[in-house]
Amino acid sequence: MSVIFLRDALLNDLKTLPGTREFHVHVLVSSPRKHSTLFQYARPRCRTYLQDILVLLSEQSTPDSPRILVTVIEACVYNIPATSCAILYVSKVDSTGQASSPSPTATLVKSFLTYHADPATRPVSADHFWIHVFARAQNQYLFPNSADYAGKHPLSDVKLCGWWKRVLTDTAKRLEERIASHSNSNGDIGKALIKLFYVLPGYSQLEAEYSLKHVSTTTSTSSSTSSMSHAHQTSWTYGHPYSQSEIPLACPRDSSDPEGSLRNLGNYIPSFDDDPKSRFLDEIAYTTESGEGIKSPPRKRSRTASAAPKFRSQTQSRTQSNGEGSEKVLVPCVDDDPGAVAGVGGVGGISTIGGADDDAKNDSKKDDPPQGELGKVTPDEFWERMSFRQECVAGAVTGFFTLGMTVLRENNNKEDNDGDGNTPLKSSVSPLAPQPGQVSSKVNKRVITSLMTGVEFSTRERAVRATEIVEGTIRGLCEGISTIPAPIIQASQTRRVSIPSSSEDRKTPERESSSSLLVPLPPRTPPPRREHDGKRVIPDVSPNPFPEPETSLETYNSYIYGSVCVSNPISSSGAQKGGSDGQTGEKTAPHVTVLTARKKKKRAD
Numbered sequence: 001m002s003v004i005f006l007r008d009a010l011l012n013d014l015k016t017l018p019g020t021r022e023f024h025v026h027v028l029v030s031s032p033r034k035h036s037t038l039f040q041y042a043r044p045r046c047r048t049y050l051q052d053i054l055v056l057l058s059e060q061s062t063p064d065s066p067r068i069l070v071t072v073i074e075a076c077v078y079n080i081p082a083t084s085c086a087i088l089y090v091s092k093v094d095s096t097g098q099a100s101s102p103s104p105t106a107t108l109v110k111s112f113l114t115y116h117a118d119p120a121t122r123p124v125s126a127d128h129f130w131i132h133v134f135a136r137a138q139n140q141y142l143f144p145n146s147a148d149y150a151g152k153h154p155l156s157d158v159k160l161c162g163w164w165k166r167v168l169t170d171t172a173k174r175l176e177e178r179i180a181s182h183s184n185s186n187g188d189i190g191k192a193l194i195k196l197f198y199v200l201p202g203y204s205q206l207e208a209e210y211s212l213k214h215v216s217t218t219t220s221t222s223s224s225t226s227s228m229s230h231a232h233q234t235s236w237t238y239g240h241p242y243s244q245s246e247i248p249l250a251c252p253r254d255s256s257d258p259e260g261s262l263r264n265l266g267n268y269i270p271s272f273d274d275d276p277k278s279r280f281l282d283e284i285a286y287t288t289e290s291g292e293g294i295k296s297p298p299r300k301r302s303r304t305a306s307a308a309p310k311f312r313s314q315t316q317s318r319t320q321s322n323g324e325g326s327e328k329v330l331v332p333c334v335d336d337d338p339g340a341v342a343g344v345g346g347v348g349g350i351s352t353i354g355g356a357d358d359d360a361k362n363d364s365k366k367d368d369p370p371q372g373e374l375g376k377v378t379p380d381e382f383w384e385r386m387s388f389r390q391e392c393v394a395g396a397v398t399g400f401f402t403l404g405m406t407v408l409r410e411n412n413n414k415e416d417n418d419g420d421g422n423t424p425l426k427s428s429v430s431p432l433a434p435q436p437g438q439v440s441s442k443v444n445k446r447v448i449t450s451l452m453t454g455v456e457f458s459t460r461e462r463a464v465r466a467t468e469i470v471e472g473t474i475r476g477l478c479e480g481i482s483t484i485p486a487p488i489i490q491a492s493q494t495r496r497v498s499i500p501s502s503s504e505d506r507k508t509p510e511r512e513s514s515s516s517l518l519v520p521l522p523p524r525t526p527p528p529r530r531e532h533d534g535k536r537v538i539p540d541v542s543p544n545p546f547p548e549p550e551t552s553l554e555t556y557n558s559y560i561y562g563s564v565c566v567s568n569p570i571s572s573s574g575a576q577k578g579g580s581d582g583q584t585g586e587k588t589a590p591h592v593t594v595l596t597a598r599k600k601k602k603r604a605d
Helices: 006-014 105-117 157-185 205-216 221-229 276-285 303-307 356-366 379-386 414-420 441-453 460-479 553-560 572-581
Strands: 019-029 033-035 048-060 068-080 085-095 128-135 191-199 236-238 315-321 326-332 399-408 561-568
Touching: 006 019, 006 048, 006 105, 006 561, 019 441, 019 460, 019 553, 048 105, 048 441, 048 460, 068 105, 068 460, 085 105, 105 128, 105 157, 105 399, 128 157, 157 191, 157 205, 157 399, 205 236, 276 379, 441 460, 460 553, 553 561
Parallel strands: 085 128, 191 236
Antiparallel strands: 019 048, 019 561, 033 048, 048 068, 068 085, 128 399, 191 399, 315 326
């Protein structure tokens, strides 16, 4: 079976949109790298590999018109080989509002999610897959000043949560249909088990269902009918996914505690960038019993001090009179605690306890409990307390959406999972091995920096110019053409101006003249992070056996850039659906009912 790349999958779904236009897609997928902060409070620490994904979609209404960026998707894929799980976190989705109707945003996002969740096209070797989305309504995310454009209509907080729920529902339906078709063609896939979870902090289940149901009534009739026909397959659960056991979670459990008696919240909640869950998890991890915040690291005990409590009455002074005077003789004291000195040999002889080192090792293992209050807070309590977080209830509705899926195979027995290698999705390829079409993570950072700082989308003219700059940056980085950095001229010692002796006592130095050359300060590394016990967090600095992928013009044309021409008839239902499903689609004229006022009849006298 031929490999389907993300660019081709997106273009294949975009060509079904109604209207006449041309779409241009840029897909940047970074090579895998080691990541240590997804479950940073887990015990034991799990090895994770991270990939950054950036998708840029531009539209061209006619062959002579310029391109305009309309949608962008920023996401991360985490691979956890220990549990054969993968996590797709959709960080941001934004649109400029300058696309033709219907908006392609919903179609692009559904295609993006389906590509990664479908076992037939999933680029990561994993048996279980999770999708995490945090919905928070804002006027703009990745397109600067796009909120000033008159044609952009950002969704409100409740409508955004309803939009994401519909997108994930449609994604689950497509996954069920695709996996069922794969099972019919070849019987090695099986049946998909898909579970959907959502939480609106501060809302009860009844309130959340009513709010999102009220929003969903504005969708088209065709989509509502389709939702009713698949209601039994795509049922949502109001709550978190960390209490179920049908789909394995991403973080592995401690093998020494199979029953789960030692609870650690860090093994359940993943930490993503710009996510309220991560900030709340950090707060719980650095909360002490006294509630005074982060306490100082405990003082290390010396070797002699550790043995002192066991020999509290080990020595005592005894005075013996011999007629000429008195002298003190130190003898072991076994009167108070005879069992404390187990190795006493001879008169006055003291031997060391042979099990002291073993006890110290056992103490060190016992002294490594879950950090802070992570061992006391359960997942249910965590989500209950999330309802009181300021960023979740500060006047706007936010939503956490999770889709988990696994494939149930008929031949999926213990022997296959124990290492026989018969599981179809398992692979012996290293998780760090780069795939064709992948780029360095530095390329993604350069493109996002260029998108967020150097351009704006407040008007159509500025959006056209911004599109040229961003797309030119991507092509230039692939061709090896980058901006020439400003030369740094080192100031020689002979050209330094000596400060007169009369100004040596000056406290605040004055700014030098513009004629003198100033050398910019080198970048400084922030101080190292430390845990609650004072131990330094040492990142995984083991070298990557694979070199960074080198981009070229061939990589750009074969994997990164692609275009498709669309020429489909526009139906009234399709236009209405596009305006409702897109995040920033063009608004259709609402139906207005004119009420006529009736004059009150006067009574006849």
